[in-house]
Amino acid sequence: MGNEVWIDKIQIIEGLDQETKMLSVNSFGIYFQQQAKTDLVVHFKPLNESFSKKAMSGVKGLLFNFERDLIEEDDIEYALDIMSLFNQSPEIHLNQIEQVKQLQKVIDLVVGEYHNPNASYIMLKTLLKVLMLNLIRFWNRDFIKQDLNQKRLFQFLEMMEISFMYQTNSSYYAKQIGVSEKRLNQILKEKLNMTAKQIIQQRQITEAKRRLVKSEITIKELAFLLGFDSFSGFSRFFKKAVGESPSEFRLHYR
Structure with a gap:
């Protein structure tokens, strides 16, 4: 290589x-x-x-x-x-x-x-x-001394890494951590300057890019794998974040 x-x-x-x-x-x-x-x-x-x-x-x-x-x-x-x-x-x-x-x-x-x-x-x-x-x-x-919010941040990132393919609602993570959705977003904005939804979406984009380049999965299959209800919804989401459609991205990097 x-x-x-x-x-x-x-x-x-x-x-x-x-x-x-x-x-x-x-x-x-x-x-x-x-x-x-x-x-x-x-x-x-x-x-x-x-x-x-x-x-x-x-x-x-x-x-x-x-x-x-x-x-x-x-x-x-x-x-x-x-x-x-x-x-x-x-x-x-x-x-x-x-x-x-x-x-x-x-x-x-x-x-x-x-x-x-x-x-x-x-x-x-x-x-x-x-x-x-x-x-x-x-x-x-x-x-390493950690404050409570740092521990909550880590809890969110760890759970999100495991569950983002099928749990994309920030309310799910807030409930698991034991805080309100509003409080979770306050912590994430303070620590990372991003909301839970933004972090989950960023992770979805990273995973989508990886699978488009490294696997033979169809774009429709990928859309549903990442929790999208439709192929068109995923395509719009991907193009807005990346600047090109999933098919264009795959062609570009292959």
Whole structure:
């Protein structure tokens, strides 16, 4: 698989500031700041959010930015672990020499494959997964203090990731979390500057794009799979969000 297939799904660059462009709003970001040989700070940018101001200060680091496609091709448990890591941990501070050495080795492997003219998509994705699994292992939930609304945000994102194909009403998620629909939207607007409906629709678009490119599903089947009552309703929804019809999108990326 040539570089042109994945080049728009991941970028690795040095430095981070307010002018740094992410691949998209709906992408993950990790920023590694090496303070010393035994001191590494790892900052996280969840989906639909930005890096904290703290990440943009201090020593120059290395930015890994990748689209959610790179984790969605694997099992749901892994994807949820990633969601947990990014949504509950603004940063991880590693100061044990073995941890730092181990993580640096994997970082070097990912960077090396990324810059390899003959880079393999499968190899790059596998190395990225190894990096993420190491970060999950080092992550200590109890060390990260969360407010109640942050926990509710995580609950919503986790449930939505599992249920968005058949539950598209925000009232369902509000009921499961134990808050009113209005309160859920207030929390999401405060944390992500989006309503529950907007986040669900964004997830539907991401899934629709993935299936249009990677599967042979018909557009009519996809419409009903994503909870739409009609083919025409789905087509209008997709074109408004993407700028082209589902069939045009599929033809373009194939």
